[in-house]
Amino acid sequence: MDKVVLAYSGGLDTSVAIKWIPEKYGMEVIALTVDLGSEHDLESIREKALTIGAAKAIVVDGKQMFVDHFVFPALKAGAIYEGAYPLATALGRPLISYLLVKTARAEGAKAVAHGSTGKGNDQVRFDVSVAALAPDLKVIAPVREWAAEMTRDKEIEYAQQHGIPVPVTAETPFSIDVNLWGRSCEAGVLEDPWTEPPEEAYGWTVPPTQAPDEPAYVTIEFDRGIPVALDGERLDGVTLITRLNDLAGQHGVGRIDHLENRLVGIKSREVYEAPAAVTLHAAHQALEKMTLSKDQMRTKAWVAQQIADIIYNGLWFSANHQDLRAYVESTQRYVTGKVRVKLLKGNCTVVGVDSPHSLYQKHLATYDTGDQFDHTAALGFIKLWGLPLQTQARVQMLPQGEEPLSLPSVKADG
Amino acid sequence: MDKVVLAYSGGLDTSVAIKWIPEKYGMEVIALTVDLGSEHDLESIREKALTIGAAKAIVVDGKQMFVDHFVFPALKAGAIYEGAYPLATALGRPLISYLLVKTARAEGAKAVAHGSTGKGNDQVRFDVSVAALAPDLKVIAPVREWAAEMTRDKEIEYAQQHGIPVPVTAETPFSIDVNLWGRSCEAGVLEDPWTEPPEEAYGWTVPPTQAPDEPAYVTIEFDRGIPVALDGERLDGVTLITRLNDLAGQHGVGRIDHLENRLVGIKSREVYEAPAAVTLHAAHQALEKMTLSKDQMRTKAWVAQQIADIIYNGLWFSANHQDLRAYVESTQRYVTGKVRVKLLKGNCTVVGVDSPHSLYQKHLATYDTGDQFDHTAALGFIKLWGLPLQTQARVQMLPQGEEPLSLPSVKADG
Amino acid sequence: MDKVVLAYSGGLDTSVAIKWIPEKYGMEVIALTVDLGSEHDLESIREKALTIGAAKAIVVDGKQMFVDHFVFPALKAGAIYEGAYPLATALGRPLISYLLVKTARAEGAKAVAHGSTGKGNDQVRFDVSVAALAPDLKVIAPVREWAAEMTRDKEIEYAQQHGIPVPVTAETPFSIDVNLWGRSCEAGVLEDPWTEPPEEAYGWTVPPTQAPDEPAYVTIEFDRGIPVALDGERLDGVTLITRLNDLAGQHGVGRIDHLENRLVGIKSREVYEAPAAVTLHAAHQALEKMTLSKDQMRTKAWVAQQIADIIYNGLWFSANHQDLRAYVESTQRYVTGKVRVKLLKGNCTVVGVDSPHSLYQKHLATYDTGDQFDHTAALGFIKLWGLPLQTQARVQMLPQGEEPLSLPSVKADG
Amino acid sequence: MDKVVLAYSGGLDTSVAIKWIPEKYGMEVIALTVDLGSEHDLESIREKALTIGAAKAIVVDGKQMFVDHFVFPALKAGAIYEGAYPLATALGRPLISYLLVKTARAEGAKAVAHGSTGKGNDQVRFDVSVAALAPDLKVIAPVREWAAEMTRDKEIEYAQQHGIPVPVTAETPFSIDVNLWGRSCEAGVLEDPWTEPPEEAYGWTVPPTQAPDEPAYVTIEFDRGIPVALDGERLDGVTLITRLNDLAGQHGVGRIDHLENRLVGIKSREVYEAPAAVTLHAAHQALEKMTLSKDQMRTKAWVAQQIADIIYNGLWFSANHQDLRAYVESTQRYVTGKVRVKLLKGNCTVVGVDSPHSLYQKHLATYDTGDQFDHTAALGFIKLWGLPLQTQARVQMLPQGEEPLSLPSVKADG
Secondary structure, eight states: OOEEEEEOOSSHHHHHHHHHHHHHHOOEEEEEEEESSOOSOHHHHHHHHHHHTOSEEEEEEOHHHHIIIIIHHHHHHTOOBTTTBOOHHHHHHHHHHHHHHHHHHHHTOSEEEOOOOSSSSHHHHHHHHHHHHOTTSEEEOHHHHHHHHOOHHHHHHHHHHTTOOOOOSOOOSSEEEEETTEEEEESGGGGSTTSOOOGGGOSSOOOGGGSOSSOEEEEEEEETTEEEEETTEEOOHHHHHHHHHHHHHHTTTTEEEEEEEOTTSOEEEEEEEOHHHHHHHHHHHHHHHHHSOHHHHHHHHHHHHHHHHHHHTTOTTSHHHHHHHHHHHHHGGGOOEEEEEEEETTEEEEEEEEOTTOOOOHHHHOSSTTOOOOTTHHHHHHHHHHHHHHHHIIIIIGGGTOOGGGOOOSGGGO | OOEEEEEOOSSHHHHHHHHHHHHHHOOEEEEEEEESSOOSOHHHHHHHHHHHTOSEEEEEEOHHHHIIIIIHHHHHHTOOBTTTBOOHHHHHHHHHHHHHHHHHHHHTOSEEEOOOOSSSSHHHHHHHHHHHHOTTSEEEOHHHHHHHHOOHHHHHHHHHHTTOOOOOSOOOSSEEEEETTEEEEESGGGGSTTSOOOGGGOSSOOOGGGSOSSOEEEEEEEETTEEEEETTEEOOHHHHHHHHHHHHHHTTOOEEEEEEEOTTSOEEEEEEEOHHHHHHHHHHHHHHHHHSOHHHHHHHHHHHHHHHHHHHTTOTTSHHHHHHHHHHHHHGGGOOEEEEEEEETTEEEEEEEEOTTOOOOHHHHOSSTTOOOOTTHHHHHHHHHHHHHHHHIIIIIGGGTOOGGGOOOSGGGO | OOEEEEEOOSSHHHHHHHHHHHHHHOOEEEEEEEESSOOSOHHHHHHHHHHHTOSEEEEEEOHHHHIIIIIHHHHHHTOOBTTTBOOHHHHHHHHHHHHHHHHHHHHTOSEEEOOOOSSSSHHHHHHHHHHHHOTTSEEEOHHHHHHHHOOHHHHHHHHHHTTOOOOOSOOOSSEEEEETTEEEEESGGGGSTTSOOOGGGOSSOOOGGGSOSSOEEEEEEEETTEEEEETTEEOOHHHHHHHHHHHHHHTTTTEEEEEEEOTTSOEEEEEEEOHHHHHHHHHHHHHHHHHSOHHHHHHHHHHHHHHHHHHHTTOTTSHHHHHHHHHHHHHGGGOOEEEEEEEETTEEEEEEEEOTTOOOOHHHHOSSTTOOOOTTHHHHHHHHHHHHHHHHIIIIIGGGTOOGGGOOOSGGGO | OOEEEEEOOSSHHHHHHHHHHHHHHOOEEEEEEEESSOOSOHHHHHHHHHHHTOSEEEEEEOHHHHIIIIIHHHHHHTOOBTTTBOOHHHHHHHHHHHHHHHHHHHHTOSEEEOOOOSSSSHHHHHHHHHHHHOTTSEEEOHHHHHHHHOOHHHHHHHHHHTTOOOOOSOOOSSEEEEETTEEEEESGGGGSTTSOOOGGGOSSOOOGGGSOSSOEEEEEEEETTEEEEETTEEOOHHHHHHHHHHHHHHTTTTEEEEEEEOTTSOEEEEEEEOHHHHHHHHHHHHHHHHHSOHHHHHHHHHHHHHHHHHHHTTOTTSHHHHHHHHHHHHHGGGOOEEEEEEEETTEEEEEEEEOTTOOOOHHHHOSSTTOOOOTTHHHHHHHHHHHHHHHHIIIIIGGGTOOGGGOOOSGGGO
16 A cells, blocks of 8 residues: 655644545555644644554654754845745745655655645645655645535534544634744635734734833844844754744734735735744844945845745745855855844834944944045046936937926926 | 025035135025925025025925925835835935026026035935936035035134024034935934934934824825825825824834945945835835736836835936836826725834725635635646746756755655 | 637648537637738638638738737837747737637627647637636637647548548648747757757748858838838838848848747747847847947846746736836837848848937047046046945955955965 | 056056156056966067066966956856957956955055056956955056046157157057957947948957858857867867867857947947857857756846946956855856857857756657647646736726727727
8 A cells, every 4th residue: 555644734634634545545644743833732633643544643843944944044035025924834835845755755655745725825835845856756635636525514524424523612713824933824804905903813922002111122143144142142043033932922023914926826815923033034134234235235135035936936946046045145154243123012123233244334434523435536426427317318308308207397497 | 607506405504605605616606495394494594595695595395396206206116225215315306406407597507506415325316416407507516525625613613704603502413304205314323333223313203112002093095006195085295294294203103223325335324204104105015915916016126126226326317217117107007095004103004905906806815605716727837837846856956966955865765 | 609719820720620619619610810921821711711610710910910019019128038039929929819809709709719739838828818808708729628639640530520621741840830020940850959950940041051142231210119111211010020031031140049948837949030020129229229328228128038028928918018018118219210230141230320319429438539538537436336345345355364256365475 | 665566468558657657656666467368479578567667577377267267157157248248358357456466465565556547447347356355455547547637649758758669550540458258349430330340340250251151060068057178179268268269260250249338337339259258158058048947047147137247347356246156156056068059150059959957858848759748737827827917907907998008999899
């Protein structure tokens, strides 16, 4: 009997899949649960898989791999999807895919399986990541296959018939996904973009109105783009992120309400919470403003958008991404220093930046004594800077009486 | 005697210039004061110019021209410099240049003059704008010329000798510029980027800690990208911005602390306040997320960066800008609708968006009944979407044993 | 009986479709043949459609629409796919789609049909264009449906059974498509990228070795980006392109051998001939070098790539394209003038450019007497231009002993 | 007496500088002549420097450094300025600057000097490169200083007075610069862009009309982006380029006539010859089309433009360049294989490409038997690909009666 490794979350869909896949495909299911900081009781999930009928159930702590190989590279890249979403779920999928493939190889499985629907981005991230890492492995996506045939009611009926535990409590009206880097929430009343997200949509952050009246200050140290300490205490990445999620969340920081373009051609309203991600991106950007040149910042802003799209669109394991990461690594050589952040009632404000490699040079910037900027240089600079524009005006626009950018004609008064 | 039209602010530098230019250049000075919402007493400025010795003194109310021809086009473009600065001063300079030229033509002047130093961006904006609008006009910049010869002390001495009023009160330690679209503050203790800006640096906004505990909500209506009403009341642009500056400022919204790349090759720390600009950009972006396609958003994000740099760098009157504005105009055809914004203790949060042209389609996005999205399409989509990446992995990376993006090798377990 | 409008070329596939669609879909077929300069006998194609069984057969001369609304806009945009392909077929598809929709509306048809396969780009261009112009119309693609079931042999058998004429002569080994703007050729031996295309692959051009030993010169006049005259003779677009195809083709100009990325995720080897397109793009670019500023050229180069991809990828009727076209139109205001081109044995060389709006200013460029360039300006310009780089070297690289770009260390000798 | 290291070409300007610098600056001149393949008699240049009065004269063979550290990196990057100029001179300047600095360090000099004028790009490249490598070194540019004071006639007079040899023969009317990677020619009749460059402007290539009637074929092998062999013979870079310059030049390949945007704000007409560069770039691009994915090609095309501008604009030693080079290096991992090029009467045509890492997969591309492409996938792909455009048409354009891209309205016939 062929084997399939199933990414198992413990929820209803993948629980049903443990039964359904053997029926449909005649394969033996190995349940793989990857801990990316999802806050579930992993041992009971493992036991549930076996109870339902998995041939084997494995739990892997992926938190450190997640931070080292996915989260921090994305932070260094400045990868924020459409200027809003720090990509928590999108970063988790390639790692789970990688561990599915790794487990499939170790177990001699012929296929892997995941619980994504046919409408979201996650199916793409799983399918494409597996295709890149192991083009020979079959990918099974039961929920996508059920689209036509198995409604929610039928699924529950199927579960009851097969002795699969069905959650008795009224389910949340939202669809939620959680890992260390963020929490996402969609569906329910959020599907109306005119409606303000209700407090029930949030799970990690207090409402800004209920946050403390006094700000918290935290100093974050970076070493070549990677956060390594909080308030002088060196911390591993997992701990650092966990603490910041807690601290910033208490101050109402990290709520993101986003009308988002999915890869599959539709817009979707998503509510995210990412206290650590929001704080770290803000701090990292502030440090880059100090340590990257103007040209580097413009190039990197463009690259950041490319990488955010790459990650969102399931193309983590592409050569294009690999090339752009080489670029990003090079930019981070001098992104070392400390950033002081103020957390207050939903605001995350950078209030101090310092770096041994600062390109801000007070002796050039100051209006005070000590100014070493050469003021005589400006005249020549401006002359050549404006020369093309002056030539163009002289030769093209003014002779044609063209009015500059919809202003009333200058020459009428001439 | 040749005439020169001087952009006159009423401050010490341009007051001294009224005396100094005739001495140095033998020209008659016409003082032009343009009101862009700077909150000064314009009539007394006009009188001061005449008292000091201007041959003529003119005050022009430029507020509506400023909003219609500079501020709202920049808003539609999404022009925010380096992701932070809404470009208030930068947008005012080309309009003042335009009015200098217009006045020079009307008065038969041979030159125009401005009070910018040799180290900032404003000199570039004035010089280049005038070069584009009237390549034959000479531009005189007294403060830039003084760089070597006239220190602050000498300037005051010169003023006293010539009967030019010198402010008796201790000056603010900051250098400040104000118009309708924002207030900028630099120099003094702000020159140390590790120091949090003191409250004295701010003039338009209350500190978030002292803002009301309860949020204010405001609904902004847009018509093809232009804000036209607040809470259902149609307002002209000047009034709308003035009200929003007031309202959002009361809630601590609009403070921006920015380490900025100047055109002249240095980094500089700037503190801005722009309550209306911050609120309107946030609302406009939210409406664009709803009414522009994914592809349009990506193209426009790139254009927005180009336009922000163009405006910042003094190239408002360039053909390149004109072309990009034609692009922006086209994008705004359906950016019509209303946006509900919540103002709370420094936070400006969009909490509702609605448009008759919304590309968000609940029947495609919903996870509820009524879903009309074709789930069967995804499989084919993903197959072709991932095909290039799969081919590349199969042909290039996997045969070479290349490890995907620094993860431990997959195949070791294979 | 519902009606379907079929894009009918007269070839075997669409001839079979005239019979097959009624069988399969129970619809009445209206054959629409659009003349984009394909050099076929259109009247006999029309008769063939009726003979086979079309309920109606329509021929439309689309050449002028093609040139005015598709070819010249693409020329003004500088749209060349992957730096090689002037997009002849890709430009024709949206026009045929438009005429299919127009005819469907006029005839009250419920569907349109086309003969594209399931592997190429054309199916996307047809399907997506129709979806944009008439989202309610069904699109039928018989050849794509046949993929599994109907092999070439079965198709011929089906044709013979149904009295559909099958070409008796040995078919060309290549798959060929032709319109005014170019000829494409693929398949057969071309599928081996190590093989030089044989002469039989070409139909419009003489081999450079057999072209005349003496060059031909032609002067092309442009009016705001549109070619309007050859050697002083004003010509309509269709005639101008036809003449240039003939003239440049006689000199071996316009052969393009391209390994191309298709939208559907594969690479494909294509051989194109486009004598007029190659000549006109070269001339247009040369005129733009003279009449656009440096900044405009960089912006437009980026836009040109976006538009080329948009056209290739079937997104002609997108809002994104519409916005970018507004940009392009603005850029062409001063692209007026004449360009002298030399055609010689496969070479198309611009040897002279002239424009009343030329930004090339001899008095600024000359090394001769008459130089009006201000040489003293350069020093100040360079000082500020190089300042960021100097600061970065001083602060970051040199103190770290970083060697600039893999050169042997400078300081070792210091 | 302080020392200055002068980049000495042996021409009149730098010969005069050997005398003039000590007079003006009281410094001792060390003449440094760098051989980048300029075809001059270097020993006699060295002797001339000493004769005129240099304290020391050094000749350095920089050809291999030039190829390894400047030319091949630019080739891998695809760096071609404004789509035309392979950057020969622009690539040589940072190396000469580097060697000036290296020599200055070795000799304990306080300054370096170069012979560039105040109007070209080269002054920027020298000044900025030195500022980056050795911010403390003074840069002297005698010809730029002479701008006002020393005309050509005065310079010759000065030379004669100081015993500096003045070329007796009538000078070429052109200004020429040569290194291994190309030859540039400007000024004289070339300053009229309507004039075809006369044959005297060319020095390395035969006119296409006089090239052999029969083509030459050459097969170029690349190893990770670097050309390593011609027709199976492994060659060092200098020899390979030299041979290709010779071979391609004999076939009239490599002539470039370019109206170019200089950094200093003017347009300039330049005639280049670069037989090897043109051939190698064509071959390298063809190999990249085979070995890079569609996404990689688009990203790299953008990077290539950035790098070309960086090199042209004198920013070789910038951190921005360093970052982008890291990107380029990553892209070249699989750019290995061979390219067959046909040289014929000015044409350089790629006629065959082969790579062990080819992403062109015949089993996916073929229309013949053996097709493994999944034709059924296309339908789902197109559905989602076109969905955003369909939604936008349905919601925005069609309801407003908007006509798609200036075509006559579809619905009029509906």
